[in-house]
Amino acid sequence: MKLLKTYLDRCVQCGACMSACSKAWAKEDSPELSRVRVKTVTGMADIRVCDQCGGCIAVCPSLALSRDKDGVVRIDRKKCTSCLMCVGFCPSASMFFSDRIPSPYKCVACGICVRVCPEGALEIIDTGKEG
Amino acid sequence: MDKLAMKLLAEWSYDRAPLHRGYTRKYLVVDLGDGDGKYSHTIHDIDEDMIDTFTGGRGFGLKILWDAVSPAGRWDSPENALVISGGPICGITQYPGTGKTYTVFLSPLTEQTYNSNAGGYFGPYLKASGFDALAVTGKSPEYVVVSIDGDEGKVRVYAAPTDERNAYAVTEALHQAFAKNEDDLVSVSVVTAGRGAEHSWWGALNVSFYDPRRKVARLKQAGRGGGGTVLRDKGILALVVRKSGFTGSENDPADLATLQKVGTKLHREIRNNDDVQSLMRTTGTTHLNKIMNDYDILPVNNYKYGRSDAIGAITPEEYKKLFTQGYADGCWYGCSMACAKTVDGFELRTGPDRGKKVTVDGPEYETAAGLGPNVGVFDPRWTIESNYYADHYALDTISLGTGLAFVCECYELGLITKEHTGGLELRFGAADQLMELIHRMVDGRDEFALAVGKGIRKMKDIFARRYGADRAVMEKIGMEGQGLEVSQYRCQESVAQWGGYFLTLKGPQHDEAWVIFMDMVNKQLPTFEDKAEALFYFPNFRLWFSLVGVCKLPWNDVEPEDNRIRYKGIEAAKVPEHVQNYLDIYEAVTGKPLSEEDMILQSERVYNYERIFNYRMGKGTRKEHTIPDRALGPVFPDEWNVRKDYFEKKLEEAGIRGDGLSVEEKIARLQEHRRREWEKLVDAVYARRGWDRNGVPTKETVERLGLDSPEVLEVLEPYWKSAGRA
Numbered sequence: 034m035k036l037l038k039t040y041l042d043r044c045v046q047c048g049a050c051m052s053a054c055s056k057a058w059a060k061e062d063s064p065e066l067s068r069v070r071v072k073t074v075t076g077m078a079d080i081r082v083c084d085q086c087g088g089c090i091a092v093c094p095s096l097a098l099s100r101d102k103d104g105v106v107r108i109d110r111k112k113c114t115s116c117l118m119c120v121g122f123c124p125s126a127s128m129f130f131s132d133r134i135p136s137p138y139k140c141v142a143c144g145i146c147v148r149v150c151p152e153g154a155l156e157i158i159d160t161g162k163e164g
Numbered sequence: 165m166d167k168l169a170m171k172l173l174a175e176w177s178y179d180r181a182p183l184h185r186g187y188t189r190k191y192l193v194v195d196l197g198d199g200d201g202k203y204s205h206t207i208h209d210i211d212e213d214m215i216d217t218f219t220g221g222r223g224f225g226l227k228i229l230w231d232a233v234s235p236a237g238r239w240d241s242p243e244n245a246l247v248i249s250g251g252p253i254c255g256i257t258q259y260p261g262t263g264k265t266y267t268v269f270l271s272p273l274t275e276q277t278y279n280s281n282a283g284g285y286f287g288p289y290l291k292a293s294g295f296d297a298l299a300v301t302g303k304s305p306e307y308v309v310v311s312i313d314g315d316e317g318k319v320r321v322y323a324a325p326t327d328e329r330n331a332y333a334v335t336e337a338l339h340q341a342f343a344k345n346e347d348d349l350v351s352v353s354v355v356t357a358g359r360g361a362e363h364s365w366w367g368a369l370n371v372s373f374y375d376p377r378r379k380v381a382r383l384k385q386a387g388r389g390g391g392g393t394v395l396r397d398k399g400i401l402a403l404v405v406r407k408s409g410f411t412g413s414e415n416d417p418a419d420l421a422t423l424q425k426v427g428t429k430l431h432r433e434i435r436n437n438d439d440v441q442s443l444m445r446t447t448g449t450t451h452l453n454k455i456m457n458d459y460d461i462l463p464v465n466n467y468k469y470g471r472s473d474a475i476g477a478i479t480p481e482e483y484k485k486l487f488t489q490g491y492a493d494g495c496w497y498g499c500s501m502a503c504a505k506t507v508d509g510f511e512l513r514t515g516p517d518r519g520k521k522v523t524v525d526g527p528e529y530e531t532a533a534g535l536g537p538n539v540g541v542f543d544p545r546w547t548i549e550s551n552y553y554a555d556h557y558a559l560d561t562i563s564l565g566t567g568l569a570f571v572c573e574c575y576e577l578g579l580i581t582k583e584h585t586g587g588l589e590l591r592f593g594a595a596d597q598l599m600e601l602i603h604r605m606v607d608g609r610d611e612f613a614l615a616v617g618k619g620i621r622k623m624k625d626i627f628a629r630r631y632g633a634d635r636a637v638m639e640k641i642g643m644e645g646q647g648l649e650v651s652q653y654r655c656q657e658s659v660a661q662w663g664g665y666f667l668t669l670k671g672p673q674h675d676e677a678w679v680i681f682m683d684m685v686n687k688q689l690p691t692f693e694d695k696a697e698a699l700f701y702f703p704n705f706r707l708w709f710s711l712v713g714v715c716k717l718p719w720n721d722v723e724p725e726d727n728r729i730r731y732k733g734i735e736a737a738k739v740p741e742h743v744q745n746y747l748d749i750y751e752a753v754t755g756k757p758l759s760e761e762d763m764i765l766q767s768e769r770v771y772n773y774e775r776i777f778n779y780r781m782g783k784g785t786r787k788e789h790t791i792p793d794r795a796l797g798p799v800f801p802d803e804w805n806v807r808k809d810y811f812e813k814k815l816e817e818a819g820i821r822g823d824g825l826s827v828e829e830k831i832a833r834l835q836e837h838r839r840r841e842w843e844k845l846v847d848a849v850y851a852r853r854g855w856d857r858n859g860v861p862t863k864e865t866v867e868r869l870g871l872d873s874p875e876v877l878e879v880l881e882p883y884w885k886s887a888g889r890a
Contacts, residue, residue, distance in 0.1 A: 092500065094492040095350070096376045115412025116257040116498030117424060121431020130428070132421035135411065 034104030034160045035142040036085045037069065043154035044078035046071055050146035050155060057145045059134065066131060068140040069155075080154070083127045083140040089119035103142070104163060110136045168325035168341045173308065174203040175320045180294035184416045186252030186753040187215065191228060192295045194310050194319065196302035196398055198242050203304075203321045210296055217870065221251030222279045222710035223770040224297045225268030226777060229277065230875070232301055235780050239272040239390065240397050242303045248355065248403070249297035250287030253753050254713025256498075257412040258420075258427030259745070260434065261715030263288050263496020265371055271389040271670075272365040273563075273619050274647040276778040278389030278670050279710060283495025283504065284371030284382075285353035287713055289314065289407040292414050304399030311342065314407035324401040330556045330606075331358040331370040332522070334402055335381045339374055342406050349374040351410070354381070356402035357392030358558030363608035364617025366563040367392030370555060377491055378508065380523045384495050387560035388673055389648065410497075418755030426745050426752070427498065434500045434722050442721045443480055445493075448505035449529035449717075450483040456533070456653065459685060460807075463538040463654045465592045466569035467643055467794055468803045470654045474542040478532065482544055501717050503528070507548050515553055515603050527551040527561070533652035534565020539572055540592025550602060557606050562673075563619060566649035568598055570620050570642050579633035586612050620644040640793040646671040646783070656797050658684040659838075660695040663845050666791040667699060669774050675716065677702040688733045696848035698734065704767040705738070711766060712750060718742070769869045772854075772861045776871070779860055780879045786859040789846060796838040801827040856887060 051067035059066035070081040085106050090098045097112035098119060113136040120128045120137050130137040144157045181188040189210045196203055210224070218227045225247035232245035247268045256262045265287035271278035290298055293314025300310060307324035325341065328334050334356045343349040354372040361367025368387035375382045395403075417423055438444055443451040453475070456462035460470030476482075487505040495504040507524045527535070527547050535550040536542065554561045568590075574580045575590040582589060586604070588597045604613035615626045620642045627633035643650040648671025655661035660683035665672035679698050683689045689698050709716050720739045728736050743760060750758045758766075778784030797811075798804040804811050804827050815822050815830055818837040822830050850857060854865030863884050866872050 091490055092492050094494055094497050094499075113412075114257045114410055114497040117412075117428050118431050118492070118498060118500045120428045121500060122435050130424055132424055135413070 034085055034162050035157060036105075036160065037082050037140050037142050037144075037146070038156045038158045039080040039082060040154045040156070041078050041080060043152045044071060044080060045152055045154075046073060046078050047151065049149045049151065053149040054146050057143070058138070066134070066138075068129065068138055069146050070127070070129070081125065081127045083123075084125055085142070086124060088122060088124050089128060092118045092122045094118070097136075103159075105142050106139065107141055108136055108139070113137070168337060170309075170325050170341065171323040173201075173321045173323055175318060176205050178207060178294065178317050178319060180314060180317050182416070183291055183414060185418050185755050186415050187220070188291060188294050188296050190295055191224065191249075191297035191299065192312070192319065193228075193245075193299045193301060194321070196300065196304040196308065196321075196400070199303050199305050201305050205319050217769055218773075219251070219711040219766050219770070220296060221249050221254070221266040221713050222268055222707070223773075224249045225266060225279065226277060226770065226774055228297060228299050229268050229270070230777055230780075232299065233270060235782065237270060237781075238275065239270045239394055241270075243301060244270045244394060245299040245301045246391065246394050246398065247297055247299040248286065248290065249713075250291050251711055251713030252415075253749060255288030255291050255415050256417065256423055256749070256753060257496075258423040258498055259714075259749050260427070260430055260494070260499045260501050260718040261496070262498065262713065264709070264713050264715050265386065266710050266713065267369060267386045267391050269389070269391055269394045270781070271647075272393050273390050273621070274671050274783075276646070276670070276781050276783040277774055278391070279774075280369070280386040280388045280391050281675075281710060282369065282371040282386035283373070283384040283715065285373040285496065286355055286371050286403075286405055288410065288414070288496065289351075289353050289405040292407045292410060293405055298403070300398060300400065300403070302398065307399055307401040309338065309402050309404060310400060311404040311406070314405065329359045329362070329401065331356050331383055331558050332381075332556050335370065335372045335383060338402055338404055339372065339381045342404055344408075348408055349381075350376055351408040352404065352406045354402050354404050355395070356558070357395045358556055359606045360554075360557030360559040360617070361392035362396045363614055364559055364605055365390045365393050365619050365622070366560040366567070366617060367394070367396060368555070368558045368560045369395060370558060373495060378506070378523055382495070382504070382506070382523070383525050383555050384504065385555060385560070388562060389670065390560075392558040415753055417753045419752040422748055422752035426748050430718060430722075430745065431500045433724060434718075437722050437725060438501075441723065443484075444501045444503040444717070444721055446489060447480045447484045447487065448493075448503040448526075450505075450527060450532045451480040452529040453483075453532055454479050459681075460657065461654050461680060463533055463569070463652050465540050466538060466573040466641060467650070467654045467656070468573075468800075469806060472537055472542065474537075477542040478536055478544055478547075483532070486544055486548065499715070499718075501715075501721065503717060503721075510548055510552070512549060512552065514549065514599050517556075522552060524548050524552045525555065530652045531561040531565070534562050534569075536565075538565050538569040538652060539598055541595045541598070543595060546595045546599070550599060553599075553602055557602070559602070559605060559617070562651050563649040564602070565652065566643050567616060567620055567623070568601070570623065571601075571616055572598075573641050574627060574633060574638065577637065579637065580627055580631050584612055584631045586610055588612075619647065620649055621647045640799050642792055643794055644672070644792070645790060646788050648672060650795065653678070653680060655680060655795055659841055659845055660689050660698055662791055662795060662842055663695065663699045663849050664702075666795065667789055667846065667849050668703070669771065669778065675706060677706065682734060682737055686733075688737075692844050692848040693852075695845060696852040699849045700852045701738075701764070704764045704771055705743075707767040707771055708746070708763055711770060714746070719746075765869070769871060772865060772869055773871055773876075775855070775859075775861055776866075776876055776879060779883070784860065786846065786850075786857070789859060791842055793835055796842065797834050798831055801831070804831055858887065860887070
């Protein structure tokens with residue numbers, strides 16, 4: 034199973050990952066549309082990103098969420114009715130939404146952010162396990 | 165898809181009105197003629213005045229029904245309209261419980277207006293197909309299917325394509341027939357009844373949605389009041405709506421961001437709190453069995469007792485084991501309460517489907533209590549089986565449970581015998597015999613089963629006339645009001661709940677007011693004025709759900725963790741943060757700000773309009789607000805003796821000396837006392853509601869609510885004049 038692994042101790046909160054992610058997936062440089070979120074919590078970095086646990090799959094009423102062959106959880110936008118239950122039930126609060134995008138969105142372990150991170154705080158790994 | 169041979173009888177095209185801020189501002193009337201096979205349709209505008217006065221949902225239903233029927237109209241008159249409407253919030257996906265469909269019709273049981281609601285996808289799809297409401301009037305000479313295709317903009321009437329008339333079979337067949345392909349099965353919703361509804365007045369409406377995980381069509385019921393009986397009386401096999409590609413912004417809301425924000429907040433609250441507060445996600449409403457038993461509120465043996473030592477067999481834990489766990493069990497998109505539990509792979513032991521493995525929707529608490537302890541059966545598997553067949557035959561499980569409980573007590577008292585019941589020994593707990601009676605209710609051939617299916621009020625007439633049963637005893641123990649069977653809470657120890665049940669618009673159904681805990685357990689309503697205030701606020705607050713198309717459960721079956729710290733007493737019971745959620749989502753959908761006061765005002769208009777409507781139909785006065793003895797207290801010594809100390813104390817609190825009195829005399833004194841209390845309650849509640857002592861809205865109330873239209877004044881002015889003279 035592929036996922037984005039984070040190293041909080043290396044993160045300098047520069048925002049490059051969010052910028053690259055939102056440009057790639059939402060076609061604009063906008064942190065609130067990024068699939069990875071860097072926040073400052075009591076001065077320390079906190080990176081919220083999907084760990085592909087799959088908890089959202091069971092709560093989706095329209096079977097819009099499923100794993101692909103790499104174990105990555107993906108949203109079928111044609112089936113999604115934007116009910117946002119997956120957002121409310123995500124254990125890591127890493128399913129995001131915006132009133133500008135019809136469906137919620139999440140990290141699909143594409144690795145775009147990894148390539149722009151100057152400090153090596155992000156890495157795509159394969160756990161070797163099935164989802 | 166399995167294509168049935170669909171013979172088209174009529175077809176009309178229409179331009180689909182776009183949904184904007186929760187409304188299409190159109191409603192559709194399909195008239196099935198006067199038994200002459202002449203089918204027609206009309207599409208009507210909904211103007212700003214209609215929205216301002218009636219809001220939507222049940223409000224629209226009542227207005228459309230009023231216009232359709234004359235004061236002489238009855239449930240089986242062709243003019244009776246079955247109106248289905250969602251409401252402006254209905255069909256959003258971001259907030260739990262927002263897919264409710266509200267039905268309005270003249271009821272065979274109560275002979276006045278009834279409103280009943282269900283989940284399922286019909287209401288949202290109807291709106292997305294271009295109509296805020298659908299009304300069907302008239303009577304077809306043959307069974308027909310009325311369909312609305314929101315994609316194609318077509319209304320069609322087909323001859324019934326199948327001989328099946330029971331709900332699960334009809335629903336599954338029509339999902340298959342109307343869907344374009346397998347993915348499209350979720351785009352279809354069916355409203356149907358069952359063969360039981362063709363003979364019984366307890367006919368339920370089954371409203372469907374397709375469950376893509378289980379790959380079955382699921383059924384939710386607008387069960388009460390006989391809507392299914394009306395549907396089949398009109399010659400309708402089913403109503404079908406199809407609309408593909410439903411999205412989360414279908415309502416074209418004014419402020420999607422607020423819907424998302426408020427909705428995700430509640431999703432998270434449910435995720436965090438349900439396991440400790442309500443167990444809805446694992447056990448549905450059957451979690452109430454144990455709580456009701458603990459507080460002597462669970463109906464046991466026709467409400468004689470409030471608890472049973474056999475409770476262990478029907479605890480939430482037992483039901484949890486039977487319900488399939490871990491699925492998204494909402495009856496509309498976005499309902500994270502997920503109370504729509506099912507029992508999958510359930511092998512039926514009786515009836516026409518014996519041996520078949522089926523998915524059973526439910527039971528919910530009302531069914532679990534009614535078709536359970538109220539008939540003396542403590543076996544979840546029997547309850548699940550009776551639930552399946554009740555839905556399949558379209559018999560309202562609540563009325564069925566209460567009605568069978570009445571039959572059992574009549575049998576045990578010797579008021580009816582085996583000679584009358586067709587050989588059935590209908591004692592409390594006689595599970596097999598009771599199941600057999602349910603099966604006999606399906607085809608109208610069994611005289612006794614036919615009588616039972618007419619409901620308790622008619623049973624009293626029939627049993628007295630035909631079997632010589634003691635009318636006075638039946639009046640004491642028959643748990644009905646206004647012709648409707650009482651739902652499954654034993655109210656005798658809560659004066660406020662006497663009103664919550666028996667001072668209702670439509671009869672004793674808990675969706676108007678459930679104030680037992682507030683009154684009896686938490687002692688928050690000590691005076692008649694307090695009780696009257698609760699019986700003003702809560703019925704109006706809850707009525708609002710029926711105007712906008714939402715479910716009651718997410719209001720107070722989960723609460724913010726700090727609700728009872730931040731608020732006390734009745735304020736806590738109102739769950740202010742969730743009330744604010746509703747005000748927020750109403751504005752976010754419609755673009756119109758709403759205050760808490762205006763919310764109650766919206767409801768009060770429709771509450772009083774419905775009361776006036778019932779007055780117009782020859783009902784709606786004080787003489788209809790009756791309460792049976794069993795609802796007030798014990799009737800027989802065995803009921804008294806099981807809680808002897810408690811009732812002795814109640815007698816003492818009432819200032820009545822029990823020394824030297826027999827148990828029968830003590831019961832009579834307590835009943836007399838409680839009847840006096842009842843009359844005081846009626847006076848206080850009518851005054852608070854702005855009604856006169858006869859239970860009719862006063863001129864001041866009608867004017868204050870802006871209901872003084874010529875049509876209303878025509879009904880009430882003669883009454884006000886004669887009342888003034890009196």
